[in-house]
Amino acid sequence: MSGAASYLARRAAQKERVRILYRRALKDTLNWAVHRHLFYPDADALRERFDANKNVEDIETIDRMIADGESQYNKWRHPDPYIVPWAPGGSKFTRNPEPPAGIEIVYNYGREDH
Template identity: 85%
Template sequence: MSVATASYVARRAAQKERVRILYRRALKDTLNWAVHRHLFYPDADALREKFEVNRQVEDIERIDRMIAAGEATHDKWRHPDPYIVPWAPGGSKFCRNPTPPPGLYPFCVITYIFLPS
C-alpha cells in the first residue's frame, strides 16, 4: 500500500469515527429534547435521514466541511439541562453514600469476637 493510499484510508477512518460520534451525541441530545419515546422516535428517524442523505459523498474535503457544520449545529442546539441517569457521575444519586473520611476508619471497623461455647 502506498503512502497516499494509507493516508487516504486513515483519513476516511477518522471521518467515519467523527460521524459516528456526532450521530450518537445528536441522538442522545434528541432524547433530551423529546423526553417521551413516542415523541423521540419520529425525531430520531428525521435525524437518521439527515445523515443518510449524505452517506454516498466521496469528496474528502466536502465531508470534513459537513462534519464541521454538523458539530457546530449540534453545539448550537444542545440541551441546556440534559438528562443524567441518577447513578451516573453528575446524577442526583451519584456518591450518595461516600466512603468515610480517612481519620474515621479505625472507628468504623466492626470487630467480631467469637467466644468458645
C-alpha cells in the same frame, strides 16, 4: 502507496467523527423529547439527515459537512441534559459516600454493652 494509506486513514477518521456525532446527536435528541413516542420521529428524522449524505465521496466536502454538523450540534445542544442519577453529576452520585479512613462507625443502635 503513501497517498492511498493517508487517504484511507483520513476516511477512517472521518467515519469515526461521523459515528461520534451521530451518537451524540441521538442521545441529545432524547434530552429534548422525554417520552419515547416523541423521540422516535425525531430519531428517524436525524437518521434520514445522516443517510442522505452517506454516498458523498469528496473528502473536502465530507470534512466541511462534518464541521457544519458539529457546529449545528453544539448550537442546539440541550442546556440541561438528563444525567442518570447515580452517574457523576447525577442527583444520587455520592449521596452516601464511604466514611473517611480512621472513623469507626458502631451500629449498636443505642444498646449498651454489659
